[in-house]
Amino acid sequence: MSDMNTAMVEKYRSSFLKEVEANVEEGDWVKMCMQCGVCSGSCPMENNWEHPPQELFMMIRANKREEVLSSSSMWMCTSCYNCIARCPRGLPITHIMHGLAHYGKRLGLAPKEQPTVKFSQLFWDNLTKTGRVNELKLGLSLYFMNGFGEGIKTALKMKDVGLGMMKTGRLNPFEIFGGHSCKGASDIKKMLAKAKEIEESNTAEFKG
Amino acid sequence: MAKYEYSFYPGCSSQSKASSVNYQKSTQTICEELDIQLNDIPDWNCCGASIGYGGGGELPRISLSARNIAQSQQAHGQQDIVATCAACWLATREAKERIEDSEKVRTGVNAALGEIGIEIATEMPKTRHMVEVLIEDVGYNEIAEKVKRPLEGLKIAGYVGCQTNRPFGIDGESYENPKYLDKMIETVGADAVVNYDKKVSCCGGALMFSEPQKSQALVKDIIESAYDGGADMIVTPCPVCQMNVEVYQGQINKDHGTNFNIPVVYYSTLMSVAFGRNAKDAALDGQMIRAKQLEDIANK
Numbered sequence: 086m087s088d089m090n091t092a093m094v095e096k097y098r099s100s101f102l103k104e105v106e107a108n109v110e111e112g113d114w115v116k117m118c119m120q121c122g123v124c125s126g127s128c129p130m131e132n133n134w135e136h137p138p139q140e141l142f143m144m145i146r147a148n149k150r151e152e153v154l155s156s157s158s159m160w161m162c163t164s165c166y167n168c169i170a171r172c173p174r175g176l177p178i179t180h181i182m183h184g185l186a187h188y189g190k191r192l193g194l195a196p197k198e199q200p201t202v203k204f205s206q207l208f209w210d211n212l213t214k215t216g217r218v219n220e221l222k223l224g225l226s227l228y229f230m231n232g233f234g235e236g237i238k239t240a241l242k243m244k245d246v247g248l249g250m251m252k253t254g255r256l257n258p259f260e261i262f263g264g265h266s267c268k269g270a271s272d273i274k275k276m277l278a279k280a281k282e283i284e285e286s287n288t289a290e291f292k293g
Numbered sequence: 294m295a296k297y298e299y300s301f302y303p304g305c306s307s308q309s310k311a312s313s314v315n316y317q318k319s320t321q322t323i324c325e326e327l328d329i330q331l332n333d334i335p336d337w338n339c340c341g342a343s344i345g346y347g348g349g350g351e352l353p354r355i356s357l358s359a360r361n362i363a364q365s366q367q368a369h370g371q372q373d374i375v376a377t378c379a380a381c382w383l384a385t386r387e388a389k390e391r392i393e394d395s396e397k398v399r400t401g402v403n404a405a406l407g408e409i410g411i412e413i414a415t416e417m418p419k420t421r422h423m424v425e426v427l428i429e430d431v432g433y434n435e436i437a438e439k440v441k442r443p444l445e446g447l448k449i450a451g452y453v454g455c456q457t458n459r460p461f462g463i464d465g466e467s468y469e470n471p472k473y474l475d476k477m478i479e480t481v482g483a484d485a486v487v488n489y490d491k492k493v494s495c496c497g498g499a500l501m502f503s504e505p506q507k508s509q510a511l512v513k514d515i516i517e518s519a520y521d522g523g524a525d526m527i528v529t530p531c532p533v534c535q536m537n538v539e540v541y542q543g544q545i546n547k548d549h550g551t552n553f554n555i556p557v558v559y560y561s562t563l564m565s566v567a568f569g570r571n572a573k574d575a576a577l578d579g580q581m582i583r584a585k586q587l588e589d590i591a592n593k
Contacts, residue, residue, distance in 0.1 A: 091559045095348055097317065098331075100446055106550070110350070110351040110451060123327065128505065129494065129495040129497070129511055131503035133463065133507055144472075155562075161500070161504070161507070162496050163343075163455075163497050163498040163499070163500050164343035164344070164455070164456070164498055165397075165456075165459065165495035166455060166456065166459035167455070167459060167495070168462040170459040170460055170461065170462075170468045171468075179460070183346035184346075184351070185372020186346060186347060187346050187347065187349075187350055187351075190347060191350070194480065200503040200504055201344075201347070201499075201500060201503040201504060202347060203350055203503070204344065204347075204499070204502055204503035205344045205345070205346065205347020205503075206318065206348045207344070208344050208345060208347070208348065208499070209345055209347060209349050210341040210348065210506050211343075212305070212338075212341065212345070213348075213349075215481070216336075216338040216339060217308070217338060217339050218305035218306070218339050218342075218501075220305070220306070220311055224502075228357075228505070230413075231546075242544075245543050245544075246540050246543070246544070249540060249581040250312065250540065250581065253579045253580065253581055254310055254315075254578070254579060255310065255311065255312045255315065255579060255581075256310065256311075256312065257309075257310035257311070257312055260310075265305070265308045265309075265311070267336050267338050268593045269336050269338070269409070272359075272409040273338055273409075275408055275409055276356055276405045276406065276408055276409050277349070277353045277356060277357075278362060278403045279357075279404060279408040280350075280352040280353040280356040280401060280402070280404075280405040281352070281353050283352055283404055283405065284350045284351065284352040284353070284401065285400045287397065287401070288329075290300055
């Protein structure tokens with residue numbers, strides 16, 4: 086993806102705001118931010134991120150491209166929509182956060198070791214395989230995403246949760262052999278490939 | 294024919310032996326009691342949930358919901374789509390909005406669906422949360438009429454959480470202090486904790502899996518606030534809220550030196566018991582932290 090990154094830097098030289106407007110989901114709303122900070126004051130992750138949402142919006146306008154797209158801040162979005170509900174200007178902030186995160190990842194700029202960056206991809210791969218989420222495989226892939234040793238440690242730590250879920254009939258050990266799936270799983274893959282192709286060609290075609 | 298009929302989108306976590314199969318079971322029970330018929334969307338797929346954005350961009354994600362909408366139309370015409378899961382409801386509703394509002398999205402989605410020979414015919418049906426159906430179509434009065442065993446003496450904290458409350462919310466309710474869950478609690482004869490100040494706070498959602506410490510700190514406050522209000526248990530309309538607030542209590546106790554042991558149930562569990570159904574129909578066997586008081590009433 087670094088080729089695409091270089092191409093985008095060339096194309097939008099010194100106007101990161103334009104790049105965001107054209108390529109980030111709901112990114113055309115960024116310019117509407119008036120820096121009131123209500124989003125940041127409403128975010129449950131306020132003690133955890135490097136940059137509050139309104140700061141990210143200002144950084145976009147200030148051309149801090151690399152810093153924004155490689156930030157871990159938007160990956161901490163829990164999708165609680167409090168910022169959207171409270172924004173006096175009606176910015177779809179949650180969606181912009183998701184959009185910035187995804188765009189940063191597409192360009193290969195998202196922080197590689199950030200756990201939610203990894204988990205969100207595991208989740209997507211899990212659901213697109215059969216059309217439905219396989220909770221057991223998702224859980225295991227999460228435990229082992231940092232290697233085998235770490236995986237065993239996490240699995241041991243989470244033992245009570247796993248056993249409790251199994252005992253109450255809310256986790257099926259046999260999901261490891263396949264589990265729930267859509268009959269149209271291959272159709273879903275085809276549909277998603279087409280959707281991705283269109284989205285990528287939209288990005289490439291934009292004349293900013 | 295049933296009194297109420299809908300096209301039903303169960304979602305991944307409601308499948309057999311999945312994490313909120315107890316929600317599905319108790320929902321079936323209340324639907325039997327209230328004469329609601331749910332017609333499954335044939336071969337429905339995952340909606341992408343809230344965390345899907347990392348791997349899937351806008352169009353792939355919306356296409357997932359669009360396929361469900363098209364399948365629903367094909368099998369059940371213009372019947373409203375009903376979801377029990379907050380994320381399923383939100384994603385499907387949002388997809389409809391984006392497809393309607395943006396020509397770019399509409400064209401893209403149509404092309405993606407066209408690739409597999411299906412299409413969205415005419416206007417898309419509405420997508421509604423089960424809670425909306427209970428409040429708007431059935432109504433509190435009809436629910437109250439079905440109560441055979443009022444849950445007297447139980448004090449319950451109504452934890453609404455995020456996605457059933459925002460960004461769409463339940464019509465006529467405030468984002469900051471929605472009252473519908475408290476009303477449901479009162480309707481089945483229990484007492485709602487007033488001034489439950491974490492009522493609409495976030496449980497961390499999917500971050501519980503990827504960054505558990507951050508999420509568990511949020512859940513700790515949600516539980517503490519319920520105890521402060523004198524709650525015997527917590528009730529919620531969301532599968533992720535239910536799971537996050539119930540099953541990690543042991544971990545939170547270890548990390549924070551707390552001593553939490555509070556049951557977290559669904560509104561449908563409360564109703565099933567109040568309607569006179571047994572513990573199994575109310576899916577009380579699906580509780581990791583057993584709801585003993587409800588079990589006692591159900592076994593009476």
